[in-house]
Amino acid sequence: MSTGPARATAAHAEAGPDSDERRDRALLTRVAEPGDETVGRWLEDYGPAEIVRRLRGGPPPPGTSARRWEGLRLRAHGVRPGADLAAASTRGVRFVCPGDPDWPVQLDDLGPCRPYGLWVRGAPSLRFWALRSVAVVGARACTDYGVHVAAALGAGLAARGWTVVSGAAYGVDGAAHRGALGAGGATVGVLACGVDVAYPPGHSDLIRRLGECGLLVAELPPGSHPTRGRFVLRNRVIAALTRGTVVVEAEQRSGSLVTARRARDLSRVVMGVPGPVTSGLSTGVHRLLQHDAAAVVTDADEVIEMVGAIGELAPEQEVPVLPRDLLPPEAARVLEALPARAAVTVPQLAAASATPTDRVLVRLHELRALGFVGSAGDRWWLLAPVPRASEGCGRPSPQPQ
Amino acid sequence: MSTGPARATAAHAEAGPDSDERRDRALLTRVAEPGDETVGRWLEDYGPAEIVRRLRGGPPPPGTSARRWEGLRLRAHGVRPGADLAAASTRGVRFVCPGDPDWPVQLDDLGPCRPYGLWVRGAPSLRFWALRSVAVVGARACTDYGVHVAAALGAGLAARGWTVVSGAAYGVDGAAHRGALGAGGATVGVLACGVDVAYPPGHSDLIRRLGECGLLVAELPPGSHPTRGRFVLRNRVIAALTRGTVVVEAEQRSGSLVTARRARDLSRVVMGVPGPVTSGLSTGVHRLLQHDAAAVVTDADEVIEMVGAIGELAPEQEVPVLPRDLLPPEAARVLEALPARAAVTVPQLAAASATPTDRVLVRLHELRALGFVGSAGDRWWLLAPVPRASEGCGRPSPQPQ
Numbered sequence: 001m002s003t004g005p006a007r008a009t010a011a012h013a014e015a016g017p018d019s020d021e022r023r024d025r026a027l028l029t030r031v032a033e034p035g036d037e038t039v040g041r042w043l044e045d046y047g048p049a050e051i052v053r054r055l056r057g058g059p060p061p062p063g064t065s066a067r068r069w070e071g072l073r074l075r076a077h078g079v080r081p082g083a084d085l086a087a088a089s090t091r092g093v094r095f096v097c098p099g100d101p102d103w104p105v106q107l108d109d110l111g112p113c114r115p116y117g118l119w120v121r122g123a124p125s126l127r128f129w130a131l132r133s134v135a136v137v138g139a140r141a142c143t144d145y146g147v148h149v150a151a152a153l154g155a156g157l158a159a160r161g162w163t164v165v166s167g168a169a170y171g172v173d174g175a176a177h178r179g180a181l182g183a184g185g186a187t188v189g190v191l192a193c194g195v196d197v198a199y200p201p202g203h204s205d206l207i208r209r210l211g212e213c214g215l216l217v218a219e220l221p222p223g224s225h226p227t228r229g230r231f232v233l234r235n236r237v238i239a240a241l242t243r244g245t246v247v248v249e250a251e252q253r254s255g256s257l258v259t260a261r262r263a264r265d266l267s268r269v270v271m272g273v274p275g276p277v278t279s280g281l282s283t284g285v286h287r288l289l290q291h292d293a294a295a296v297v298t299d300a301d302e303v304i305e306m307v308g309a310i311g312e313l314a315p316e317q318e319v320p321v322l323p324r325d326l327l328p329p330e331a332a333r334v335l336e337a338l339p340a341r342a343a344v345t346v347p348q349l350a351a352a353s354a355t356p357t358d359r360v361l362v363r364l365h366e367l368r369a370l371g372f373v374g375s376a377g378d379r380w381w382l383l384a385p386v387p388r389a390s391e392g393c394g395r396p397s398p399q400p401q
Numbered sequence: 402m403s404t405g406p407a408r409a410t411a412a413h414a415e416a417g418p419d420s421d422e423r424r425d426r427a428l429l430t431r432v433a434e435p436g437d438e439t440v441g442r443w444l445e446d447y448g449p450a451e452i453v454r455r456l457r458g459g460p461p462p463p464g465t466s467a468r469r470w471e472g473l474r475l476r477a478h479g480v481r482p483g484a485d486l487a488a489a490s491t492r493g494v495r496f497v498c499p500g501d502p503d504w505p506v507q508l509d510d511l512g513p514c515r516p517y518g519l520w521v522r523g524a525p526s527l528r529f530w531a532l533r534s535v536a537v538v539g540a541r542a543c544t545d546y547g548v549h550v551a552a553a554l555g556a557g558l559a560a561r562g563w564t565v566v567s568g569a570a571y572g573v574d575g576a577a578h579r580g581a582l583g584a585g586g587a588t589v590g591v592l593a594c595g596v597d598v599a600y601p602p603g604h605s606d607l608i609r610r611l612g613e614c615g616l617l618v619a620e621l622p623p624g625s626h627p628t629r630g631r632f633v634l635r636n637r638v639i640a641a642l643t644r645g646t647v648v649v650e651a652e653q654r655s656g657s658l659v660t661a662r663r664a665r666d667l668s669r670v671v672m673g674v675p676g677p678v679t680s681g682l683s684t685g686v687h688r689l690l691q692h693d694a695a696a697v698v699t700d701a702d703e704v705i706e707m708v709g710a711i712g713e714l715a716p717e718q719e720v721p722v723l724p725r726d727l728l729p730p731e732a733a734r735v736l737e738a739l740p741a742r743a744a745v746t747v748p749q750l751a752a753a754s755a756t757p758t759d760r761v762l763v764r765l766h767e768l769r770a771l772g773f774v775g776s777a778g779d780r781w782w783l784l785a786p787v788p789r790a791s792e793g794c795g796r797p798s799p800q801p802q
Contacts, residue, residue, distance in 0.1 A: 145677055145679065148679060149678060149679070273678055274677075274678065274683070274687060274690075274697070275675065275676075275677055275678070276675075276676055276677050277550060277674055277675065277676075277699035277700065278546065278549060278550070282675070282699075283699070286675060286697055286699050289675075289690075289697045290696070290697050290703075295691070296687055296690045296691050296697075298678040298683075298684075298687050299678065302691075
């Protein structure tokens with residue numbers, strides 16, 4: 001079964017918004033800065049088609065300054081979103097829009113600051129992976145202690161079936177991603193540039209691996225470069241995508257504190273890993289613990305206890321459950337191949353389901369995020385049965401990819 | 402003016418409980434273990450004289466087992482508290498009882514577990530010093546980090562006019578005392594043995610210095626040796642004496658956590674200094690922060706903010722204020738010598754008040770604890786005037802020493 005990016009994009013086009021809306025939203029990612037609240041309100045009031053029609057020659061929405069409108073129109077001039085989407089698709093990049101089966105609905109909590117769409121690289125379902133995800137963020141110029149703690153958290157969260165979301169930056173971000181990758185787990189890099197731009201340059205290998213083994217996500221279209229403002233705006237996506245944010249090391253004016261406070265404002269769980277009070281890189285975290293009601297966490301288990309308590313105890317209440325018969329065919333096949341009362345390895349499952357091992361692993365991570373399977377080390381097993389759609393799940397029916 | 406220990410004891414005998422009660426309570430410190438709740442209730446119900454009369458040959462209080470009563474009577478046999486008190490006095494040790502002007506009334510919060518009395522070595526007023534005091538406790542086998550943090554806290558608290566209370570143990574305790582002594586500040590060692598017993602032996606110099614420049618306090622009479630149980634019971638005195646307890650480093654089953662939880666049960670402020678999560682000596686502190694609602698503190702200013710917020714902002718509300726005309730003569734003389742609108746040094750004050758410099762310093766610390774004076778570095782100044790007793794203070798009139 002081929003699940004190449006081109007096919008994935010085509011599948012989205014069938015299931016989500018129509019291709020016109022997809023093109024219009026792709027255009028907006030090139031014309032407006034991420035999270036522009038005014039543009040977000042226009043989208044709510046007029047819809048993408050009308051906004052783009054006006055940018056192509058219509059009147060500005062009421063109250064828009066001529067200068068601002070002219071700026072946007074100039075940027076829109078010559079943008080060819082259809083060609084953008086096609087070019088991205090050939091390079092393994094898809095564009096996920098609100099309404100798409102793979103759209104992480106928790107981003108809607110951002111209201112008018114919701115992304116116009118997300119450019120995504122990597123095979124797994126962003127929506128599924130983000131269901132049980134935690135952000136691990138912190139200082140770029142962190143200490144060995146920060147690297148150690150972030151890597152241990154990344155590995156521990158990944159090994160327990162949680163997706164590690166971070167910003168692919170130097171320091172804590174990179175260590176968290178590497179910890180998750182090293183544990184064979186799920187990790188998402190949310191970039192402040194295009195998903196085809198290796199920034200920071202020293203992380204080009206890491207970013208490539210994130211695209212191959214995990215997911216790369218960006219609001220900005222391919223080819224875009226980061227700016228200071230874009231880093232700050234990117235942080236709101238990390239905060240909104242995840243159930244909670246852990247700050248590992250941070251100075252008093254760290255961008256990771258911005259992420260943490262955004263997470264708090266979005267009613268996500270905010271956590272901090274304490275460190276030596278003798279280190280300037282502990283001050284931001286301790287301030288967060290003292291003044292922002294962040295929780296003290298010291299390892300992955302404690303993080304999961306904070307973000308997953310309800311979900312872990314009663315998954316049917318917290319984790320959005322997908323009816324089994326609405327699973328994508330490949331995931332359904334992997335699930336079907338799992339024996340009723342035994343734990344098996346990925347190679348065993350690959351044989352039983354006639355699916356390549358790397359695809360089996362992607363599907364297992366998705367199935368684990370959905371609460372279908374459990375795992376420890378390299379063994380995977382079936383969890384309690386989940387109702388079929390016909391038995392009434394009360395959820396929408398996403399069918400990504 | 403002579404303020405030697407013998408004179409101090411005599412002064413107490415005049416001002417506090419009569420010499421019979423003093424002897425009876427001194428006897429009880431030799432007969433019963435510290436904090437024995439049953440004995441405490443007998444004291445409440447019968448008073449010290451009746452308890453001692455019965456121990457000398459009367460009937461046991463109702464409900465007392467014959468075996469227990471016989472044990473106490475055997476221990477009481479041959480105890481000569483009058484001779485004990487006289488011998489202690491000649492060695493610079495006084496016995497402070499409930500009702501004495503120097504009794505720290507906050508110990509009454511311990512109810513029936515209140516000490517029968519306290520054996521005290523050192524010239525300063527225990528009551529005055531304990532008014533603005535913080536306990537700094539932690540692991541004996543602490544790391545360099547713990548030593549550094551405890552010493553910095555001890556010095557910082559002392560330099561800001563706060564008394565540092567600890568247990569004179571190896572590790573965090575010793576570092577906190579040394580920090581305070583090094584800053585020329587006030588520090589109290591609460592021992593689980595007699596104030597004349599150097600335990601731990603490696604701290605004999607430190608304990609000697611605490612008796613000379615600070616205060617040594619014990620529930621057990623001179624000559625007593627510590628036991629495991631006595632350390633635990635000692636901790637409740639540290640918790641009750643102070644406005645709050647800071648734990649610097651502690652393993653999961655540390656005695657300092659016992660102190661912290663006693664402090665919490667007594668509605669004192671409980672604080673913890675975070676440390677690296679990679680250290681086993683951080684686990685107890687982090688557990689305290691997570692499960693016992695302890696506050697994160699990272700330096701002396703933050704500790705003072707926690708324990709002294711109300712008092713610092715509105716001393717007339719929080720700090721028990723002693724009317725100026727009820728001050729001991731030497732303290733009154735030092736206070737009188739302070740100029741109205743200038744900061745002066747200790748030698749200047751010694752000259753102006755015709756008092757030896759070491760006595761001036763002792764009195765200044767007391768006056769600072771009472772809110773009469775402020776200090777920074779080696780300069781001291783007068784704070785806003787405090788009402789005289791005739792203007793209505795509503796407080797009892799302690800006149801220690």
